[in-house]
Amino acid sequence: MLQKAIKDFKNGWSLYYVWVYQAYHDITAKYKRTVLGTFWIAGTMVITSVSLALIFGALFHQKLQVALPYVMAGILVFGMASYVFYDGAEMFMNSGGIIKNHAYPFTFYAFHTICKSFFMFLHNLVVYWIFMVLIGAFAIPHWSILLAIPVVFLFIFSWGMLAGMLAARFRDMRIMLPYLGQLFSMLTPIFWRTDTLSGPILLAVNLNPIFDIVQIVRMPLLGSMASPVMWELSLIYTALGILLWVLLFSMFRRRIPFWV
Numbered sequence: 001m002l003q004k005a006i007k008d009f010k011n012g013w014s015l016y017y018v019w020v021y022q023a024y025h026d027i028t029a030k031y032k033r034t035v036l037g038t039f040w041i042a043g044t045m046v047i048t049s050v051s052l053a054l055i056f057g058a059l060f061h062q063k064l065q066v067a068l069p070y071v072m073a074g075i076l077v078f079g080m081a082s083y084v085f086y087d088g089a090e091m092f093m094n095s096g097g098i099i100k101n102h103a104y105p106f107t108f109y110a111f112h113t114i115c116k117s118f119f120m121f122l123h124n125l126v127v128y129w130i131f132m133v134l135i136g137a138f139a140i141p142h143w144s145i146l147l148a149i150p151v152v153f154l155f156i157f158s159w160g161m162l163a164g165m166l167a168a169r170f171r172d173m174r175i176m177l178p179y180l181g182q183l184f185s186m187l188t189p190i191f192w193r194t195d196t197l198s199g200p201i202l203l204a205v206n207l208n209p210i211f212d213i214v215q216i217v218r219m220p221l222l223g224s225m226a227s228p229v230m231w232e233l234s235l236i237y238t239a240l241g242i243l244l245w246v247l248l249f250s251m252f253r254r255r256i257p258f259w260v
Contacts, residue, residue, distance in 0.1 A: 012107030023115035042127040074190035085181025088160030089167040096260035139223030148216040158241030168259040
């Protein structure tokens with residue numbers, strides 16, 4: 001059972017020259033012949049971050065140099081973590097024709113969509129640093145970000161594959177998962193802080209897997225390291241996702257072409 005999942009993973013990874021090019025082409029083709037080009041990608045993040053930082057900064061009496069880095073870094077990382085609810089849910093359905101006619105490894109479609117998400121993250125990261133320099137809030141990233149990125153990759157890969165299989169088998173989940181993504185965007189402290197929370201509510205927020213994944217990347221971007229508890233929870237959620245993926249993918253991988 002484990003060998004089937006590992007073999008598919010290796011075969012999908014070996015086609016990196018295909019899915020990297022396709023991911024790059026998918027992003028650049030949309031903005032071809034535009035004045036700003038791919039910088040339009042960061043437009044939503046910048047407008048949303050500045051608006052929320054001004055609003056919540058005024059509500060909590062925070063300077064822009066304090067509120068904007070927290071909000072923008074949160075939106076930046078959440079955009080990658082929310083892959084599970086959006087691109088993950090669509091990875092097999094959007095490639096149904098290819099799956100039925102070509103014998104690509106199923107992990108190929110996960111690598112393709114994750115690579116596209118990662119390219120957008122890197123692009124927005126450059127814009128984030130530019131804004132931090134402009135407002136005088138730039139912080140040297142903590143070294144733990146080098147450990148956080150692989151953890152985030154394994155998290156969104158495993159849970160994204162599960163979401164893709166679930167959405168292909170049960171079509172209602174294809175519609176429901178994006179709504180769950182919107183719900184998590186409000187329940188996750190992206191633009192609000194947990195300082196004023198306590199008791200069961202604080203515990204529930206800390207157990208939110210998306211929050212832990214966001215924090216292990218956001219905190220290094222702000223110049224510090226996430227708490228050990230958040231690291232432990234992130235690793236637990238990631239290990240659980242990998243275990244479920246190996247089990248369910250090995251059992252149902254041959255049925256995916258009949259679901260899409």
